[in-house]
Each structure stands twice: as structure tokens, then as C-alpha cells.
Amino acid sequence: MNLRGQMKFWLISLALFIGFMMVFSEVMLPFVAGMALAYLLDPVCDWLEAKSMGRLTATLTILFVFLIVLILFFLMILPVLGSQLASFLDSLPELVKKLQQLVSSNFGERLLSMSGLSGESLQASMGELITQGASWMGGLAQSLWSGGQALLSILSLFLITPVVAFYLLLDWDNMVAKIDGWLPRQHLDTLRGLASEMDRAVAGFVRGQVSVCVLLGLFYAIGLAVVGLNFGLLIGLGAGLVSFIPFVGAGLGFMVSLGVALVQFWPDWTMIIGVGIVFAIGQFLEGNVLQPRLVGKSTGLHPVILMFALFAFGYLFGFVGMLIAVPASAMIGVLARFALKQYLASPLYTGTGRSKATQEE
Template structure:
């Protein structure tokens, strides 16, 4: 009785819209806050879309800075381990940077003098001979169809495959000629645009050494400078985020470059062993395209297969064996040792990321899609953990409510 009287004396809470079961199930006032934030975000996006011309100078600045900035960052992460080794050997930072620059200039000079001319000759010869390879491939397909049962099925279906292949060849030849003509006329009509583009690329490449020098000189101090911009209570969290991002980018760039070099060397050696034409060029192509995971090897193997098919059927088998061995060694031994599980990204996710970024930003998006996704993933993971800690901090302990039921 006394308990009932006390309950009657307590002030009864007024029922309102947010106290209904359905609204409480959806989140109560949190739902209202979420709707307001979504509405404000939509208004901001709409307003920015209407005044996008204001940001045009910033977009131009970004386009000018993005190429040398990305190249500088990639070279910084590749050369930073060497600088740290030199500093461990008591070499001053300035002298270490100068030694690294001298070594880099020496490597580039050797490549230009020794490797590039040979690759240029092979590439030129391949361009001249590729139409012959392609026509030989068409003839091989026709011969295969004539000597198989497919010819009977095509005859039953009234399909003239000779006409189909002839139309495909004519269309391809016409497309190549039209492309060459349009390209020539475009170059002739837009010499100023071509010169401007080349000038921008040259200036970007000239700026790269200066960006690289200052990154090697001040790169270790940058996180401390960024931390000072945040309140003291947030600095530990921000420091963890930046350290994780740095590890992700460093592991990916260094690991992917090393893996690509190993693939290029193994493919070149394998193609030399089986005496496939243009082995060095195809190995270099495999090394360059392997920077893009999963999609790169598919691009690299295509010209090798075309050359092998035209050479001999047994050469196709040998190319397949070489490629299989290279992929097995890379997947089972090289990548686990060099890359480890630093990114922890599922292969399906990588493929979707590459396709999405490639559709949005083209070739640069394919190259930079994985590291950008890794940065976004680190950022989201840390903020999700911060949200969980904050939510658990203010979450009331509801275990006592179910003691009677248990």
C-alpha cells in the first residue's frame, strides 16, 4: 500500500510525440537530430552546387599540385627507409638527403642510357609487327573453325563467319585509321593546347625534386605540427589516426613497388627461358601493370598470349606455365612476406574499388584507388571506435531490468 501511495505521489511524465513506442524504437530524439543533420547537409550541397564557380580557382590549383604532390609522396615513402638507415649510421640528415638524390640521379641515368633505348626499339618493332600478329591470330581462328564441328553448327544457323571476321577486321582497321586521322587533325588544330599540357607536365616533374626534398627534410615534423592544431584532449586520438594512416600508406607503396619489381623480373626470366619474343618488354609491362592489383596481371598477359598463339600452340602452354608459376610464387611467398596483412582488404572489395575509382577518375583513380580507400577505412574505423566509446559511456546499464525475468 505504501509503495502504491508513493507511486501516486510521484509526478507523472507527460506523454509526447517522442515517447511513443514506434518513435522510441526508431531512436526518439536522435531520429530528429539525424533528419535535421541530413537536411542541412543536403542544403549545403545544393548551395555549393549553385556557387561552384567560386571554387574554380581552387580546382585549378588542385589540378596543378596533384601530380607533383602524388609523385613526391610516393618517392618520399620509397626513400624514407634509406634516409632512416643513413641517419642510424650517424649521417646528418642534409648529407643523407644529398646522397639519396645522387643515388636516384645515378639510377635514372643508367635506366635512360642502358634500358630505355632497348625497350624503345622493342616497343617500336612490336607496334610494326602487331598487325601481323593480329591477322595471324584471325587466320588461326578461321583455320580452327574450318577444322572443327563449329563450322557445321554455323552452317546450320546460316552464319557466315568469314564475313563476320572480315567485317570485324575492316571495322577495326577503319577505327584505327579514323583515330589516327582525328588525332593528327586534333594535334594540328590544337598545337597550343598540346604545348600547354606538355609544359604543365614538365613543370610538374621539375617541382617534384623540391617537394621530395622538403618532405624528406620536414616530413617527420609534420605530424607534430598537425597535432598542435587540435585541442589537447583530442591529440592522442589524432596521433593514433595519423600513425595508422602513415603505416598503411607506407606499407602499401613500398610493398606494392617491391612486389611489382619481383613480378617483372620473374616474368622476364621466364619468357627468356621459353624464348618468347619481346621478353624484356613484356616483363617491363608486367612490372608496371602489377602496381594495380588483380586487374594489372590481366592487362599484362594479353599481348603475351597473342604473341604466343601466333608463334605456336605449344608456346601458349609455356606462357601459361610461366604465368602460373609467377602468380603462385607471388601469391604464396612474395606478397605475404613483403605486404603481409597490413591493408586487410578483401579481394572483392579491391576489385570494386578499382572499378569505381577507375570510372570516376580514369587511370589515376585506378592507381590511387586502393591507398585512398585504405586511408578512408582507417579514418572510419577510428571514428567508429570513438563513437562506440562515447555511446557506451552514456549508455545506461539495463542488465538490472532483466534480473527478474531470468
């Protein structure tokens, strides 16, 4: 197959994949979660196999331990989170009203002088802004719910995902060997090298970022609870979990915490500043300790590119798109760097009749 035929084949394959994802995105969540779980746990299964444990026994052991830990976590944390979430949703209208009154009464004159609006206009503008913000957050929650609900409701995530993970984890090595057998023999070494680089990029980011999100969530939750912030556990864990989107988790968590702190502690600036210190320390730990040690530069992508990928994939495929955004971007980045390397070694770049690589030989 010539170059034009190869390009046509891969473009058609890409179009079919995108079409498949767009059509079935609402039912893909349990399967994508199962694939991610199998991918994360495969190294542990390989380690147990190296300790003379059979693949089936290792798979059952890993999934059993994982489910026990998950169940214990939900039994200990979920009731508290559910109670805080219900209280937060019940008190949200009153919190927004008090926050609006507090800002108007204490910062109204300064805002009036800066904006040039009348008091009524400023209050109406603030009310409209807060209403729009609440509407946006409600729309986001509804989008995440509808995208994650799947065909048989959210319960399918907990019923189907372990089954999918079990079968994939059991046959992981066989599937990798089967796919390797489909690769064109002429470019086998190149394709294996690209696949290994993609695996390192995806594994390094996903496994590292999961650890970062968990540690940040625990830190924010404990820190906000120590400060005495209402709904601190809920806000802290939420900010940590959303940290898989660069800057969004900490920013959203800080804004919500600041609003709650202003209503709860005003005019005691000490406690309000304490909330800010918790997030400042969290950002310092994330940028200088957790990210460099646990994630590093495994994807080779700029944070702005990662943010764009998350929003673009989320817009196209919903919540499932956000789950696959970073792995897909990391793989695309590997292919882009390989294409750039080929271009820099080609006559198109060197301006000669032969490629740079051929000349060096």
C-alpha cells in the same frame, strides 16, 4: 563545436579536396610522385640521421643515389624497351590480322557450332571484337598519356619530381610536427592512433607493392625471354608494372603474350604452353610468396574493394587518381573500421541508454 558542426566542417573539407583534385588533376602528377618518393625514402633518411648524418646531407645523399640508379636503369633498359615498343607497334596490325586468320582457320568450325553464326558473320564478329579491343587499348593509352602529361609535358615528371621530393624529404619531420600541433588537444591520442594506423597501412602496401611489381616484372621479362617470345622484355616488364592493379597486370600480360605466342609459335604447342607456365608460376609466386611476405594484409581491404577504388579514382581523376587510390582507400578503411567500432559500442547498437564502453567502466 557540436557533432552536426563537425560533420558539416569535414564534409565541406572533403568536397573542397575533391574539387581541387578534379580541377588540377592534370598538373598534379609530378607533385604526387614527389610526395610518394619522399614518403618512401623518409625511413632511409631517418636511419641516416640516426647514424649522425645531418638531415640536409642525408637528403642529398639519398636523392643522388636514387637518381643515379634510375639513370643507369634507363640507360641500360630504355633503349631495348624503346626498340621493342617501336617494333611491336609497327607489327601490331599484322599480328592482329594473323591472329584472326589463325583462330578462324583452326577453331572456326567449333566456334560456328557453338555460336550458330555463318562463317562470314563469325569472321565479321571476330574482326569487330579485335577492332574494339584495339580501340579500347588505344583509348586507355591515350587516357594515361593525357593524364600523365601535366602542364609542361611528361618531361616535367623528371624535372619537378626530384625538386618536390627534396624539399618534402628535407622538411618531412617538421611538417609532421606542425600538423600534429594543429590537432585538437581533446582527441589527440585518438587522432594520433588513427594516423599511426593509416601510416602502417599505406606504408606497408605501397612499399611492399612496389617491390612486388618490380620482382614480378623481372620474373615475367626473364621468363618470356627464356621461352623466346618476341617482345618478351616489353610485355614482361609491362605486366609487372601494371600489377599494382590486382589481377589486371597478369591478365593483360597473359592475353598479349598468348596472342603473340600463337602467331609466333603455332602449331608448336610446347612453346605456347611455356608462355602459360611462366604466368602460372608468376601468379603462384605473387599469391603465395611475394604478397604474403612483402605486402600481407596491410591495407585491411578486400581485393575487390581495391579494384573498385582503382577504377573509381582513375575515372574521376585520371592517372593521378590511380596513384592515390590505394593510399586513400587504406585511410578510408581505417576511418571506416574506427566508425564501426564506435557504432558497436554505442547505444544505437546496444539498445541501452548508455554506451557499451561506459557500462564496462
